[in-house]
Amino acid sequence: MRVNPVTNPLATVRNLGILAHVDAGKTTVTERILYATGTTHKRGEVHDGTTVTDFDSQERDRGITIFAAAVSCTWAGHRINLIDTPGHVDFADEVERSLRVLDGAVAVFDAVAGVEPQSESVWRQADRHGVPRIAFVNKMDRAGAELDAAVASIRERLHPAPLPVQLPIGAEDGFTGVVDLLHMQALTWDDDGMAADPAPVPEALREEAARRRRLLEEAVAELHPGALEEFCDTGSLGTGTLAAALRDLTRSGDGVVVLCGSAYRNRGIEPLLDAVLAYLPSPLDVPPVRGTGDDREDGEQERPADPAAPLAALAFKVSATPTGRLTYLRLYSGTIEKGDTVWDATARRVERIGRILRVRADRHAQVDRAVAGDIVAVVGLKSARAGSTLCAPDAPLLLEPPGVPEPVVSVA
Ligand code: GDP
Numbered sequence: 001m002r003v004n005p006v007t008n009p010l011a012t013v014r015n016l017g018i019l020a021h022v023d024a025g026k027t028t029v030t031e032r033i034l035y036a037t038g039t040t041h042k043r044g045e046v047h048d049g050t051t052v053t054d055f056d057s058q059e060r061d062r063g064i065t066i067f068a069a070a071v072s073c074t075w076a077g078h079r080i081n082l083i084d085t086p087g088h089v090d091f092a093d094e095v096e097r098s099l100r101v102l103d104g105a106v107a108v109f110d111a112v113a114g115v116e117p118q119s120e121s122v123w124r125q126a127d128r129h130g131v132p133r134i135a136f137v138n139k140m141d142r143a144g145a146e147l148d149a150a151v152a153s154i155r156e157r158l159h160p161a162p163l164p165v166q167l168p169i170g171a172e173d174g175f176t177g178v179v180d181l182l183h184m185q186a187l188t189w190d191d192d193g194m195a196a197d198p199a200p201v202p203e204a205l206r207e208e209a210a211r212r213r214r215l216l217e218e219a220v221a222e223l224h225p226g227a228l229e230e231f232c233d234t235g236s237l238g239t240g241t242l243a244a245a246l247r248d249l250t251r252s253g254d255g256v257v258v259l260c261g262s263a264y265r266n267r268g269i270e271p272l273l274d275a276v277l278a279y280l281p282s283p284l285d286v287p288p289v290r291g292t293g294d295d296r297e298d299g300e301q302e303r304p305a306d307p308a309a310p311l312a313a314l315a316f317k318v319s320a321t322p323t324g325r326l327t328y329l330r331l332y333s334g335t336i337e338k339g340d341t342v343w344d345a346t347a348r349r350v351e352r353i354g355r356i357l358r359v360r361a362d363r364h365a366q367v368d369r370a371v372a373g374d375i376v377a378v379v380g381l382k383s384a385r386a387g388s389t390l391c392a393p394d395a396p397l398l399l400e401p402p403g404v405p406e407p408v409v410s411v412a
């Protein structure tokens with residue numbers, strides 16, 4: 001059965017990961033996303049150990065993001081399930097597992113350092129999993145921050161065509177906003193990180209913004225046949241064509257949309273969220289998940305992202321919390337409800353679904369059911385481990401195990 005992408009609520013879900021080199025600002029970006037979406041009301045700071053995703057004390061102690069926590073938030077009528085992925089190279093397995101359950105990612109770079117070795121290795125892992133990405137050049141407020149240099153390092157070291165869709169307004173300490181090159185408007189933030197209404201592009205930046213819009217159109221036309229056609233016919237690209245082409249290029253991996261900001265100063269987060277909705281795929285836009293029958297003799301099967309199809313879910317993280325043993329699940333197809341009996345195809349035993357929780361930062365909201373495409377935590381599973389497949393007892397399926405990471409060779 002074909003699922004209608006227009007009416008299906010799954011079209012408004014984004015399973016998103018934030019990928020970064022340690023220290024590029026992944027935790028701060030995550031924190032600011034939760035703040036901007038109203039998920040948290042107090043701004044946590046990394047240095048005092050109060051950030052919401054880093055709620056595990058071991059993690060606080062180490063000051064690096066070790067455990068993947070999935071947090072749900074809403075933006076412009078969409079649900080964003082934010083899956084935290086460890087940036088530290090020692091946790092490659094965990095990165096691998098979280099990449100498996102994402103549909104798209106934001107790669108965060110430091111505006112001074114550009115692409116760093118770990119950003120490169122995580123980028124390659126995401127390539128292997130075919131995870132579409134957009135880039136966020138963070139720390140634009142730092143001395144020595146330079147968007148163009150960071151963009152050049154993306155081109156040289158990661159190889160997709162970088163497609164900057166913003167022009168910074170001000171530099172370093174004076175970085176106050178961006179020109180949105182798609183809509184040709186200025187987006188600025190005050191000292192408290194409050195967004196002003198979109199405004200006309202300042203006179204002094206008009207020529208440079210027009211030049212960069214032209215460069216963006218040319219780069220897109222070169223990569224996208226549909227856009228090239230319009231470009232040849234009219235000599236330019238309309239904003240609608242440009243946006244659609246950027247979405248296609250993001251999903252094919254041929255280009256990477258680049259945005260910038262300063263997470264610390266709360267600048268650039270709202271446009272980043274808009275870009276996540278505009279360019280990154282929903283669970284309906286990604287290929288159906290594949291697996292084999294329980295006894296591995298039934299051949300390969302596909303399961304669509306359809307709540308009415310038999311259940312296929314992957315456990316990608318288990319954590320002991322005061323609420324109990326939480327198993328984070330990515331549902332690929334089917335539906336789960338509290339009390340359901342499911343088959344753990346990995347441990348080959350029956351499991352019962354306990355409470356289903358949507359994790360909202362540091363609290364859990366209980367929900368009655370979860371459907372294909374969603375990410376939730378379930379209480380009460382006994383056998384499931386990270387990597388286990390849960391499926392319908394009468395339609396057994398073993399999902400393909402996550403790929404074994406190849407050794408990463410730096411091209412630096
Ligand atoms: P992670 O290791 O990638 O999770 O990075 P963190 O979010 O922990 O940030 C690393 C350090 O960079 C912290 O001290 C942050 O306060 C700082 N930081 C994060 N974002 C910015 C930013 O936009 N500008 C500046 N100047 N510092 C930032």
